[in-house]
Amino acid sequence: MTKKTQLIIRIVLFVGTITSFFFVPWLLVWAWILPLPDTVQGQLGKAIEHGFDGMIVYVDQAGKTPQYFASGWHDREVKIPANPHALFKIASISKLYDAVAVTKLVSDGRLSLDKTIADYLPELVGRIEHADKISLRLMIQHRSGIPNFTNAPNFWAAPTQSYEESLALILDMPANFKPGEDYEYCNTNYLLLNKIMDNVLGYSNFLFIKEEVLKPLHLHNTFASLKEVNLDDVMSGYHVGHPLDLKTDEHGMLATAEDVGTFLRALNDGSLFDEGEQEIYSSIYKYEHSGWVPGYQSFAKYHKEMDAVVIEFYSTTDSKLYLWNLSEIINNRIVKILRKERNKQTIN
Template sequence: MLTMLALSLLSTSASAALPEQQAAALTRQLQAIVSDPAMPLASLSVVAIRHGEIVYSQQLGSKRLPTATAPAQPVDANTMFRIASISKFVTTLGTMKLVEQGRLSLDADISDYLGYRLRNPNFPNQPITLRMLLTHTSSLRDEAGFKWAANVNLKDALLPGGRFYGKGDMWSKTEAPGKYFEYVNFNWGIIATVMECASGERFDRLMRHLIFDPMQLKAGFYLADFAPANINDVATLYRKREKDGNEVWDPNGPWVAQTDDFSNEAPAAPRGLDSYVVGTNGTIFGPQGSLRISANELAQIMLMLMNEGRYGGKQILKPQTVDSMFTRQWSLDSKNGNGDSDYFHGLYHAWGLGNQHFTDASEIRNGRASGDRLVEGGGLTGVGHLGWSWGLNALFVFDRQSKNGMVYVSSGVGANPELQPGRFSSEARFQERITDALYRGAIVPR
């Protein structure tokens, strides 16, 4: 259950809440999106914040779809989702807390924390820093994978000659650390490992001590922490696509559970966790994508950041730490096209420390919409993060000046999103419809 503090902060005041008819109209619009036969969604959980206050919160669909032996279980305010890449954003909060405490430095050579000299072997004289990892400019790549077993020391995967180094595909052969942007999951496995080295504490427990416990959030990176009391709050993620093999989409076929299907079996600890050596391999906890958290708890994090790091009478992060986190670190050089980045079909135009800056860019490229625009016609910029994987699609975004923001999380898609592109952004059309509905239905002045 949510704590009393979280419940009190989640509730909307009478003055903040949307008028009843407006809220009902928005709910109908969102339900139509969830039920659209062209792109049915397993569930949708949303929160809209206007001028620093929650004005609308709604959950639609099922956290667990019906089976031959059990009925559907509706999604509710307590439902936690494996939130995919928004995990990176939340991990960054813990990273910045360690920077604030002086236990980490953004611009120090991370070799100083890891205890071995880490270099891209193609650019051996260029140190790699935490700032580079947080801004996707480290020169690391995902081609060799980004998650390793608990008994693997990342040193053996990162350094030439290591038993898991292979062909060295985890390193860019053409781009030196420090400038070129390429979105990389492996960065966050290194970040989690550095956090462990600096603190002497296992990453999942460290995040609980730094962020989750002070905010009284039930969120976590280690599923066994939720079992058995709260495991039923974790949504199963679905697609109408095979889980293994050819992974063929079948919009007319059954929903297929992709991950977090705990209807028959509780989650197990990572193999070898009992002998894991702290500071050797933070990838095992999924800092890049395996956080379980509810939309409503993400909204609490958003309110904390809107309030300059203060939450429930506690200073979770100092105002200057929040400012540092959201200061722009990288921008796409439009003069060079995508010459200074791999910006993923036009989606990435600017980045802070562990967060995307949504710049309201929109254009047509090769006959298809491209850009980071959030709402049709433009008008909404902000900072935050996207998440998509295993059928989950999510957005966390807010404007620091207006204190307007939104969170949405969907736990499954019933068709291939690539075949339903957006009209004004690099996102799929159903994602555009959700953000546009929340913006016009709950956030813009009325």
């Protein structure tokens, strides 16, 4: 390669870097480079300044009293301040609870990870491609290749309200890939898993989760739907460009940050499992999760190096996921603050 060619390549790379830099939203850059606040509460205040309507954080560090943080609005229309104990739509964090329920049913011999959609839902043979090859294990791990019903055009403008309506969005569609040959996050997997559990149990699988998970952990603020709660206890949710509060839209499970944190701690330390169950769970799913529905972003993660569970709820979303990227920056900064606090305590 000649020196002239090398120079041209360097110029092209430089121009490309500069160009891409200008396409990065400046607020993301600003949120990333700002000096780190001294406290978690200070970082929540910055999150509100960046455009979130409300935020809740719960921190459970081993050896310390759990901490509760909130900033912004619980309901911005009537100016009710954010409440750290408010109920929140946890969206896909609920998949962790589903995976635990499947684990317990497999351990009891009522489900098999190697049986297929054809075995449990024979009516879908010929309607879902490869139904005879898609096992429960592949569905739990998002390796089924089934199309995602929430990817249907304009889905979030008019979400489906039943199993039948949701399933109809993907029936007779070609698979995105052959079972087990790729990975694609897909809500249809868990739609079908929930139906299979309901059929095997003969009743709602959430009642099973309530008996086997929530009650033993004393989680009294985790619910299946809005029908079970007082709406005033639910944090309002807002979507950029949409004028109305989205609190009344039904999107599945709700919980307080504390309840999610208690569950996540028990999931990670294994205390919610009976003998042999944790080995099954570890072979099929992960130990952290995030969630998104219009108006609500949620994150649940265990940080092993600090032995800390951190739950973050944000009550504002947008269609381009700019606010999702912003929330991930804020989450990382919260963890940095917690590490700094921990290091100071260790030194002292």
